[in-house]
Each structure stands twice: as structure tokens, then as C-alpha cells.
Amino acid sequence: MKFIPQAIPEVLLIEPKVHGDQRGYFVETFRHDLFEAATGYPVHFVQDNESSSSRGVLRGLHFQLAPYAQSKLVRVIQGEVLDVAVDIRTGSPTFGQHVSALLNDQNKHQLFIPRGFAHAFVVLSEQAIFAYKVDNLYSPECDRGLSWDDPSLGIDWGIAAEEIQLSAKDKQQPKLSELGQCFDYGVNYYA
Numbered sequence: 001m002k003f004i005p006q007a008i009p010e011v012l013l014i015e016p017k018v019h020g021d022q023r024g025y026f027v028e029t030f031r032h033d034l035f036e037a038a039t040g041y042p043v044h045f046v047q048d049n050e051s052s053s054s055r056g057v058l059r060g061l062h063f064q065l066a067p068y069a070q071s072k073l074v075r076v077i078q079g080e081v082l083d084v085a086v087d088i089r090t091g092s093p094t095f096g097q098h099v100s101a102l103l104n105d106q107n108k109h110q111l112f113i114p115r116g117f118a119h120a121f122v123v124l125s126e127q128a129i130f131a132y133k134v135d136n137l138y139s140p141e142c143d144r145g146l147s148w149d150d151p152s153l154g155i156d157w158g159i160a161a162e163e164i165q166l167s168a169k170d171k172q173q174p175k176l177s178e179l180g181q182c183f184d185y186g187v188n189y190y191a
């Protein structure tokens, strides 16, 4: 299992080792010990989620405010998505910048998105099953969003805008400039 820091180094791309044989394959999808060593701090996942979506569905950009801020460890069980993490920590040298990664059922790559980031994915295959761990429970009160097409973010979603399908909530998310202060770069949201 390789942990590869991305252009925003707190975001990690994880490449698991896939053991193929005549029966199919075996892959470790999560190792607590390797994970703690790679991130440098304890992360305790407390909820597992799964969603299914068809091509063009874009979920996000989403995050939860403290005290329910969440880290996410995301992967694709079936199909392909473009996964995106945006740094929304005020004062961060990479504030407003993003990391994107193609996650699919062939490469089995995962992305680790720390607290202080907004997260989204768009489905590029006909269908996709998306699975992820989070290290804080769902809190509708702390649930927030950011507009997927905010020009200041400059995200290339790899799919025509006309194909994109959003929830009613995600059609009305604020721009980065309208968010206000959600996270501070100096604050340890794991304390």
C-alpha cells in the first residue's frame, strides 16, 4: 500500500497492492497501522458510507463544520469517478486550491481528504458505486456545501457541464467568497 502526498500534501492518494490469481483478486482496502504512520496523527473512522450514481451525477462539494468536521477515505467499488478535494482552511497557503484524482474499479486508488477540505465527485462511467469512511458522525446541522462550478475554484470535472446532474441542495451552494470562515489553517481539528 503506497501513500502518495498530492500537490496539497495533506491530501493523500493511496495505491493498494492488488493480489491477483486464478480466482480473482484480493486487496487490503484499509490498514490502520499504515494509515496512522502515513498521516502522522490518529484517525478513528466511525462511519462507513456507500452511494450509487449514474453518469454525470455530481455530489458535492460537501463538508461538515466543527465539532463534526470529517476526514474521508474514499474509493470506488464499481465504475469510475473524478474525485475532488478543495482546501477551505482560511490562511492556508493552498486555500481555494484543489486536488483531483481518477478513482475506478481497475486502479482501486483511494483518496484521503482531511478535515478542512470540501469534497465532491462526479461519475464518469455509466454507473458508479462509491464507498467511504468518515471519522466523525453525520450531522445535518453541521452539513455545508460549496458550489461545484465556482469559477474561482477552476475545477475541470472532465465531463460536459450539460451532463452534470445535481441534488436540489447542490444547485444552491454558495461560492467560496460567500462561505465565510469555516476552518482556520492554524487550528488542529483533530484535537
Ligand SMILES: Cc1cn([C@H]2C[C@H](O)[C@@H](COP(=O)(O)OP(=O)(O)O[C@H]3O[C@@H](C)C(=O)[C@@H](O)[C@H]3O)O2)c(=O)[nH]c1=O
Pocket: 049, 051, 059, 060, 061, 062, 063, 072, 119, 120, 121, 138, 167
Ligand atoms: C451524508 C449522509 C446523508 N444522509 C442522508 C441525508 C439525505 O436524506 C440523504 C442524501 O444525503 P446527501 O444528499 O447529503 O448525500 P450526498 O450528496 O451523497 O452527500 C455526500 O457527498 C459526498 C461528496 C461527501 O463527501 C459526503 O460526505 C456526503 O456529503 O442521505 C445520512 O443519513 N447520513 C449521511 O452521512
